Amino acid sequence: MSPVVHATGVRMSYGDTQVLNGVDFAVAPGEVSCVIGPSGSGKSTFLRCVNGLEPVLGGSLRVLGEEVGYSLREGRYRPWSPKEFASFRRRIGMVFQRFNLFAHQSALENVACAPVHVLGLPAEQARRTAMDHLERVGLAEHAHKRPHQLSGGQQQRVAIARALAMSPELMLFDEPTSALDPELVDEVLEVMRGLAADGMTMVVVTHEIAFAREVGDRLTFFADGVVVESGPPAELVANPGHERTRAFLSSVLSQREKAG
Amino acid sequence: MRTEPFTGPSGERIPVVRTRRWGRLAAAAVAILVVGWLVYVMVVNPRLHWDKVAEYLFHDRILDGIWVTIEISVLATVLGLLLGVGMAILRLSHNPVLSGLATLYIWFFRGTPVLVQLIFWYNLAFLFPELVLKIPFTMIGVKWDTNEVMTGFTAAMLGLGLNLAAYFAETVRAGIQAVDKGQTEAAYALGMTPAKRMRVIVLPQALRIIIPPTGNEFISMLKTTSLVYVVAGHDLMTNASQIYKANNLIMELLIVASLWYMLMTAIATFLQSRLERRFGSDAVRLVRGGGRGARLLSKAAA
Numbered sequence: 001m002s003p004v005v006h007a008t009g010v011r012m013s014y015g016d017t018q019v020l021n022g023v024d025f026a027v028a029p030g031e032v033s034c035v036i037g038p039s040g041s042g043k044s045t046f047l048r049c050v051n052g053l054e055p056v057l058g059g060s061l062r063v064l065g066e067e068v069g070y071s072l073r074e075g076r077y078r079p080w081s082p083k084e085f086a087s088f089r090r091r092i093g094m095v096f097q098r099f100n101l102f103a104h105q106s107a108l109e110n111v112a113c114a115p116v117h118v119l120g121l122p123a124e125q126a127r128r129t130a131m132d133h134l135e136r137v138g139l140a141e142h143a144h145k146r147p148h149q150l151s152g153g154q155q156q157r158v159a160i161a162r163a164l165a166m167s168p169e170l171m172l173f174d175e176p177t178s179a180l181d182p183e184l185v186d187e188v189l190e191v192m193r194g195l196a197a198d199g200m201t202m203v204v205v206t207h208e209i210a211f212a213r214e215v216g217d218r219l220t221f222f223a224d225g226v227v228v229e230s231g232p233p234a235e236l237v238a239n240p241g242h243e244r245t246r247a248f249l250s251s252v253l254s255q256r257e258k259a260g
Numbered sequence: 261m262r263t264e265p266f267t268g269p270s271g272e273r274i275p276v277v278r279t280r281r282w283g284r285l286a287a288a289a290v291a292i293l294v295v296g297w298l299v300y301v302m303v304v305n306p307r308l309h310w311d312k313v314a315e316y317l318f319h320d321r322i323l324d325g326i327w328v329t330i331e332i333s334v335l336a337t338v339l340g341l342l343l344g345v346g347m348a349i350l351r352l353s354h355n356p357v358l359s360g361l362a363t364l365y366i367w368f369f370r371g372t373p374v375l376v377q378l379i380f381w382y383n384l385a386f387l388f389p390e391l392v393l394k395i396p397f398t399m400i401g402v403k404w405d406t407n408e409v410m411t412g413f414t415a416a417m418l419g420l421g422l423n424l425a426a427y428f429a430e431t432v433r434a435g436i437q438a439v440d441k442g443q444t445e446a447a448y449a450l451g452m453t454p455a456k457r458m459r460v461i462v463l464p465q466a467l468r469i470i471i472p473p474t475g476n477e478f479i480s481m482l483k484t485t486s487l488v489y490v491v492a493g494h495d496l497m498t499n500a501s502q503i504y505k506a507n508n509l510i511m512e513l514l515i516v517a518s519l520w521y522m523l524m525t526a527i528a529t530f531l532q533s534r535l536e537r538r539f540g541s542d543a544v545r546l547v548r549g550g551g552r553g554a555r556l557l558s559k560a561a562a
């Protein structure tokens with residue numbers, strides 16, 4: 001089967017700062033691919049490129065069978081219109097570190113919003129499926145609450161339900177538990193475990209090494225805008241092939257131990 | 261201040277001395293004297309005919325003028341708010357031509373006195389004797405005589421509305437920018453187009469920040485309409501001035517007009533406080549995520 005994400009030599013920069021220096025990265029259908037790396041190494045930027053929130057400046061980034069941002073017609077690549085970007089992003093769910101819930105809407109409205117306004121579903125039907133998704137993340141009884149009335153862990157679960165409501169073919173998680181108090185991390189990881197068990201294709205930027213080992217099919221180490229190495233999580237954690245990976249892993253693991 | 265006595269070591273009661281704030285008392289006395297004297301010289305002034313004030317307070321032309329003032333205020337405010345939102349969106353547009361034009365509009369209307377604009381609109385016929393609305397290169401269209409369309413009323417509405425739009429655009433822009441950027445990202449990630457994101461996610465939140473200040477805009481509009489008398493808009497001030505030009509009771513009619521303006525402002529202030537209670541408390545909480553606008557707002561609210 002062809003990969004869901006296939007990046008070869010992806011380059012990207014903000015102005016003069018080169019952020020991605022040729023990223024090679026692939027995700028197979030149904031795979032849970034975890035990404036780790038030091039702050040500023042370009043993990044978030046890469047995820048944002050994958051769903052077209054940032055433009056790629058070089059290399060090739062194929063996602064869900066499309067070259068992100070361009071369509072090949074009559075031997076030339078033509079840039080997408082905002083509408084084409086929108087209909088591409090519909091197929092990809094994204095979960096952010098800071099939840100980014102719509103502050104003026106209840107949990108239920110957050111989940112039903114895109115199905116109504118993007119897919120054009122009837123409001124009643126969208127609310128019913130939204131309720132099912134909230135049930136799935138264990139928040140049915142909080143459906144009427146506004147984001148500020150929910151804990152961080154609950155907000156993040158609403159955010160996951162909101163992404164799932166679009167029936168995405170790929171889910172991107174950008175440090176979904178980094179902004180949470182330690183005791184709230186597990187409830188979010190639990191939901192993600194369930195998604196992985198259902199066969200969802202996922203790219204997860206995380207520093208939860210235990211989660212990566214348990215749920216991940218692959219673990220990739222990013223540094224300075226390139227992939228340093230990648231492999232089965234248990235193997236990479238046990239025998240990192242590069243000194244940088246080893247140093248990073250040991251610093252993350254010792255921080256965990258201190259926190260735990 | 262404490263008035264209850266203390267209890268001493270052997271159970272006796274030790275009273276607390278009341279401090280006298282002589283400075284405060286003196287200031288209050290002076291203020292009362294000054295205000296009292298001002299009121300007194302007005303009230304007993306033999307040259308001021310209070311009976312005439314009472315007579316004209318409910319004069320037909322005054323009452324008609326009040327309605328026109330309210331009408332102009334409401335219409336100009338509505339025009340200003342709608343156009344202001346449009347200008348703010350253009351101003352924030354990524355298209356440099358559109359945002360440049362919006363900047364130019366805002367600069368022009370904020371840079372020229374509203375009095376000049378009123379007179380300009382009223383006298384538009386000097387430049388364009390006829391207003392023509394037609395499909396280019398065809399004969400299909402409609403035509404008006406400018407002098408018929410540009411009455412004092414329309415000139416007032418346009419002048420005040422276009423002017424308010426320029427000020428209001430800046431308020432709306434701040435409101436839009438105060439909405440957390442993360443929500444915009446989330447909206448795009450869910451497959452919304454920029455226009456849909458603006459309509460479904462950003463504007464509903466921005467408007468809640470913007471609504472309380474609209475009360476202020478309306479209150480100041482009520483009084484700015486008095487400028488309309490230069491273009492004979494038949495509002496309260498125009499009618500009052502026409503009466504005093506005929507009978508020379510200038511002070512009496514200014515008092516009549518002022519009493520009505522004060523009543524209208526009081527009612528509008530009351531409505532505004534209800535509006536703020538409805539939207540204000542929510543607004544700060546809604547726009548979370550630590551944008552600069554949100555922080556300013558929460559400081560202002562605290």
Ligand SMILES: Nc1ncnc2c1ncn2[C@@H]1O[C@H](COP(=O)(O)OP(=O)(O)OP(=O)(O)O)[C@@H](O)[C@H]1O
Binds near residue numbers: 019039
């Ligand atoms: N909007 C932006 N404008 C300019 N530079 C940016 C922008 N966003 C990120 N950068 C820079 O790009 C680099 C990569 O940032 P990115 O957020 O992708 O890193 P990251 O690996 O996700 O880090 P973290 O673990 O802290 O989230 C950093 O040096 C950052 O300063």
Ligand SMILES: [Mg+2]
Binds near residue numbers: 043044045174175
């Ligand atoms: Mg990041």
